[in-house]
Amino acid sequence: MTESKRNAGSGGGGIRMLNILDRPLATKGRGGGGSEVSLSAFSFLFSEMVQYYQNRVLSIADLERKLEEAGYGVGHRVLELLAFREKQYRREIKLIGVLQFVSSTVxxxxxxxxxxxxxxxxxxxxxYMIHEREPITNVFVSAPADISQLNCAAYIAGIISGVLNGASYPAGVTAHHVAIGDGQREKTVFLIKFRQDVLRREAALSG
Amino acid sequence: MSSSSSRSAATRAGDQAWTKMSKMNAELFNLTYGAMVMQLIRDYEDVQDVNQQLETMGYSIGQKLVDEFLAKSGVGNCANFREVAETLAKVGFKMFLGVVVEVTAWNAEGTAFSLQVYDNPLADFVELPPQYSGLVYSNILCGVIRGALEMIKYQVECRFVKDGLKGDEVNEIRVELRQMVDESFGEEYNEGA
Structure with missing residues (x-):
């Protein structure tokens, strides 16, 4: 499988540089299987990323904003990838449809x-709000008391924002801790606030 | 003969360790790494500095990752550098990245080898633009290896000698043993004396 992936599209043996567009894209993740890495590897990487940003910002709000920015570009790419794979290029033209696309497909x-x-x-x-009990960015995070309001899921908020903006539903997305009581870990709520013109368009379309 | 049987044992240990790990989507991992590299490129003017920063980040990961490796992999002590190499390739890479890596090209002294990474989970969606041809995109892996091995007393140097993003058919990381870290006391005590 590895061999075929590497060789696909190279055509003549003389061409060594393989253009990214020649490589098959949709094979991975098809049918729900998908290729995987360990959650640990991701967490180590994400931790380095957060530390890197942390050394370059003065406030938690700035740190979260940096994480959102990083996620934003990822959101665009995720949308493109899923548009190829899952939706047969069909565009979502209903607000609730695009939200369901995010909360289920994405x-x-x-x-x-x-x-x-x-x-x-x-x-x-x-x-709108998307609730997530344990976002994967937070699995191994225990923020020290002085930055306890930091929610690293800001990165995921950025991804959501990137997907929505790419789908022409511009919205600001922020991640918040919400206590659920009983001494359990706080869950995360992603607050999605659409731009006014999105709602006007939605009203015009359905009216 | 014994070396071939120990190889398959390492592969088995790798598969077992991989089964036990919590997993996540490789594409999000991939894209997250890409976002981080892009950030470094924006922050540093010189790609050499980006390469260096990636290595440093990897080193810091490696130092912590080795703890998890020793706790979860079930692998015992390695008797020599060859066993270290096999374990790194067959258990370490498999356990964390889910990929199989081959150890090749040993030098005569047995102090340097190459890791052939056929399937690099960091670089799936990546195309290097010409102006970044000096970028060693996956350099973080070199740092991870250096950091992890240093924690088990092997001080090594790592570098990419072949890079799939630059047209090579395989990714190849050269690992060279510099010295054994002194077992009796740590470097910080040396400096004080």
């Missing part, structure tokens, strides 16, 4: 599970 592709829940804010109609 979640399943990235985290191998669907999000714990997707809710609409009762106070603001432009706000």
């Amino acid at each position: 979640w399943k592709a990235l985290f191998n599970k669907v999000a714990d829940s997707l809710e609409r804010s009762t106070e603001n109609e432009d706000e």
